[in-house]
Amino acid sequence: MPEYISIHVGHAGSMIGNACWELCCLEHGIQADGTLLYSMPGDKSVSFIESANGQHTARAVFVGPKSYVADKVRTSTYHQLFHPEMIIKGSEDNGKTYAMGRYGQNSKVIEKVLERIRIQAENCNSLQGFLVFNSLGGGSSSGFTSLLMEHLTADYHSTPKVHFSILPTEDYLNMHNPYNAILATHATMELSDLVFLFDNEALNKLCQRNMKLTLDGDLNRLISRIVSSITGSLRFGGFPTVSLTDLVTNLVPSPRFHFSMASYAPAVDPQMARPFPFSVDQITRSCFEPGNQMLNVNPFNGRYLSCCLLYGGNVMLKDVDATIATIKAQRTAQIGSWSPVLNVSINNMSLVVRGGNPAYTERALCLLSNNTAVKDAWNRLSDSFEALYSRRAFFHWYQRLGMQEQDFDNAIDNIKDLCQEYEKAEFNI
Structure with a gap:
């Protein structure tokens, strides 16, 4: 069976990763320490590397811009699933901007991250693709992910790259998050094969209405059900089997319409x-x-x-x-x-x-x-972006790391063009 590698970037990506691997372990009968509790149908090798002594290690790489993110993974219930070298700590910074993640100190860890991904890829018999988890509104997360995608596309051009990304909303908004999300989306528009968009507002409403829950962990468990369903036919032999390549083929009618x-x-x-x-x-x-x-x-x-x-x-x-x-x-x-x-x-x-x-x-x-x-989600985000950019609010945070007004203009124009393309497709159907 083909394997896939999960890449968890930033705080949001790491917390979603904890929920996803918790569910994956339960589905395959694997304990928190990586040992097999009971035998379950399915192919564990799609998600795990099994050692000679029966220890299971996740095919995953975690990248945290701050030490507390890496520390939370290392001290989580399922920390023994993750090889210590696959948990990478970035530099300490308080930028929280796309520019900091893309051009700042955190960008210096890219070679280490690529090396860890290469090791994971070499441990695969037939690499299926990459699952990338991040927040588009996060600073280091958005910027570093765009940098990572440039390298992944160059090194693994034909391998599907599927994103699970959290969009910022008004209830969960730092003032400069619209900048981060628009800039990151513009930078990866031609690099991502398929992007599943989520937002905390919709997830929170769903949890409150259906399950009377409000904890962030429960929001992450909802996303983990989506990830489990996507990889389920690979791990348990669904009919027909749906690979990541099949998903891209079935869901993406044209390259720019890869937001699902x-x-x-x-x-x-x-x-x-x-x-x-x-x-x-x-x-x-x-x-x-x-x-x-x-x-x-x-x-x-x-x-x-x-x-x-x-x-x-x-x-x-x-x-x-x-x-x-x-x-x-x-x-x-x-x-x-x-x-x-x-x-x-x-x-x-x-x-x-x-x-x-x-x-x-x-x-x-x-x-x-x-x-x-x-397009409604992108239009809302574009409006927030323009409300800030019209006053050049927080722009100096990005400018001091080398970004120019032209970078911002190109990014917002690209997203607006995308929204217009969706409108034309809607009326031409």
Whole structure:
């Protein structure tokens, strides 16, 4: 089976990584110390390197701009899963800007990071791709990730690079975060193959409404369910198997339209999971609802360019076909006429985890979609960017590291052009 390497950048990337590897261990019966507790179906080698003495090590690299990020990984419950050399501490700085991560002291650790990634890649028999986790609003995270992507693209040009990125929102906004997000997105526009966008506002609303939870750890566990669903068919043999290359092919109709959304159903607490069986029809319709989106946009305000439905658990193909036929007939979702099919994969073995939140259910669905409504998120961010840039607020923080007004102008123009392209696609469908 082909393997994938996870790269966790910054505080957000590292915390999401902890949740993802916790879930992965539970699914494969691996204890926190890396030893096998019980044998589970599936191929652990997709995610883990197993030593001769049965110790499992994650195929992961952690990069923290500050010591406390690396220290949190080293002292986490699952710290024995990660090889100490794969946890890399950047320099101490308080810049919190894209420029600091891209051009400042943290940029000096890039060679060490690339060396660790090379070691992980050499331990793979057939490298499937890279999963990159970061926050677009974070300073060092956004800037360093753009620098890293330049090198990854040069060294692994044909290997898919899939991002899981947190967009800044008003409730979780430092004043210069719009700068960081727009600059980072502009820099990686031609380098990323597929980007799944999340924001804390949408995740928080979903947790509060469905599970009555508000902790950041629970938000991260929601994202971990998406990651688990994406890699599930590789690890447990879904039908058909969905590789990272397949995801890029199915979800990205044109290179610039590589920004996708995710939803998951049922996301409920354990008390609600027991009395309701949640049919295939219920979970499928729920995933198309605005309230289950993990990005704060309304999919009904746009059109679906492509969709990929990843089912897990006790799911029959005939039930899926019947549900999709009904959705198309009733026009429940705004699906473009030039997107004739909804790509479907069924993984009967992935939902093996009981306990925790979201609750274990007999069946579940992860919907990955490319919807033109994503332009609403970029438009909001562009408005925040321009409100700051019109006054040149905080601009000197970036200028002192060599960035010029032209860099800012090019970045915001690129994002505005992207939004216009989405609008044209929406009306031409």
